[in-house]
Amino acid sequence: MAYFLQQLVNGVALGAIYGLIAIGYTMVYGIIGMINFAHGEIFMIGAFLSLIALLLIAALGISNVPLALALTLLFAMAFAALYGWTVERLAYRPLRGSQRLAPLISAIGMSIVLQNTVQLLQGARVKPLQPVITGGLVLMEGDGFVVRLSYLQIIIMLLTLALMIGFTWLIHNTTLGRAQRATEQDMTMAALVGIDVDRTISATFVMGAALAAVAGLMVTLYYGVVDFYIGFHAGVKAFTAAVLGGIGSLPGAMLGGLLIGLIEAFWSGYFTIEYKDVAAFAILILVLIFRPTGLLGRPEIEKV
Template identity: 50%
Template sequence: MLRILPLLCLVLLVLTGCGIDADQDVLCRKLIPAFESGPVTELSTRSYAEDRRVLRIDYRSGDQRHWIACRFAGTGMEEGRHTLVSVATDRTGWLTDMRFAMLQQWLRIKPPRDAGGAAPAAGRAPPTRWTPVLFLVQQIVNAATVACVYGLLALGYTLVYAILGQINLAMGELTMLGAMLTAMAAAGLGMAGWATWPPALLGVLVLAMGFTAVQGWTMDRLVFRRLRGVRSHTPLIVAVGLSIAYQEGVRLLHGARDWWPAPVLTERFTLLSDGAFTVTALMMQLAILVLTGGLYAALWGIMQRTAFGRAHRACTDDIAAAELVGVDVNRTVAATFAIGGGLAATAGAVIALYYGGVNFFTGYLIGFKALAAAVVGGIGSVPGAMLGGALLGLVETFWSAYFALAYKDIVAFGLLTLFLIFRPQGLLGQARGRGD
């Protein structure tokens, strides 16, 4: 399985895509002149993580940045894929029915016909026999970035669980901290004119990883080290308390508003097209997969070839015996929390720079989904964490594409429930036999 995993990552790297419908993007961009009298530049498109029917286009008009959002009646190959139902801008919010009707008149959008008399949109070829295949390919590539987010955070969960046999539910909030810090730093880079400079973005990532690594180390030093010998559910309850404390602390310091960093690495490529459906890819997607693959390779090398990796494996096998043979357990556990925090920050940086819309509550649901990925892959197994993230990303993306979007979270946690019932150790996990 370990030999197959790099090949899987390579395949995902080749197939990666942004999941943006090119036809919807073109239609939404046609609306910008209705709100801007002058030329616009630096256009970039992103989709909303929670509602794939909505596209948001960021652009610059003169010396100011603006955005426009378009909601369509469907996604993918659904019937309403090219039917615009509402529009919002940063200055007006969602348009009222009257203003939207006037916008439709301005764009000369005709109301859709009934199912029996619908005709293909002008300039768009009818579906071919390859359209369903291209749509399937697009869904595979859509899952790549989601899998990276879940996999990186699942690594943090699995490293801590492997050494302590405890789940740190506050790991999701470390992702939130990384996302918020990345968003604020990106805003500062934008004011300095460095928002798209790769070395500056890399510096932001290092800053976020370092900050959350310190937070992870502090969690262990001040909280979990004191509870290491406790046999009750106290550590789990304390982790929930830490999670709430981080959420409320960030909310009080920065408010409940969403942060939308300016999009970066927005070059888009057309991978495949049959005239009716286009598979597209963003440079940002390639960067995310390269980053994830590099971090996974670095972690694998650390775990297999360094003194810390040997100490971690010894503590995983039997923490009491490891201490008897001279392993510095406290330092090993603290370093594990720090590494987990750094990986969580990377997941947060991906969320902030690719999806946007981060706030104090960002890490809550993402954290539980990453925990589900870790359990499915085999919590305690480093390759299992990445495999679980890939599987969960595929399941969630496919469900969103082919079925009702509102049920995707139910499916994700339903998958976790099934694994807990029929295979508690996960795909690559093993039953724990610890002496602590």
């Protein structure tokens, strides 16, 4: 029981991170219908940015941990958002309206470019970071096993929850959110009623990139190591999460992220850690066989 609870805690924390990345995939897919393969790399860049920011802030002599973290968060979100915007502007916008696979290839190319740029600029070695937030609560003690909920995990969960609420509000209650939903439904129609489609799409990329940067900061703090290769793996997992939840749906992305996180945590806890990826993908395939549009996805209506 105690062991189960511990895996649950770990799974939820991991799932929150996947969920944040998945939102970026799902929003972009919802609006322009492309798989943004470079999104995982934006997440990786977010992780590097937060590492740099942490060191920079330490160098400036700010030793208050919450303040330093808040500044890091802002720094990483702002610059990752800039990266997201640039990628969209350079590699995707010129291809809007061309065949479906063109932006996909451009995205794969962009992801290779970003990955190798970071490798060249920051070196290929794994970057370690001393834990910034330590300690935690002991939830339960039993069977000689202690269930721990670290402060970091609490922060991850709370921050994710807050961001989710914030974004849901933003999508449903602001002009920008309304524009995004309109663009998602019909790009031409949205343009006709006076929505600047290009700007809306840019905003989507910026938001997705900012969320990915938050996830990047969390991973940096959670695992304490960053290298230039983490983007691909996290990206694939997060995209799986987005599809599992039903691509194009915000709560779906979060749910999918949580599910993938839980599957991984329980699988590595009870079975073998090597096959956790296989388990995640196998469950994805199973879900898609029975629900081809994901758990919360709307069935696509085919028009002739």
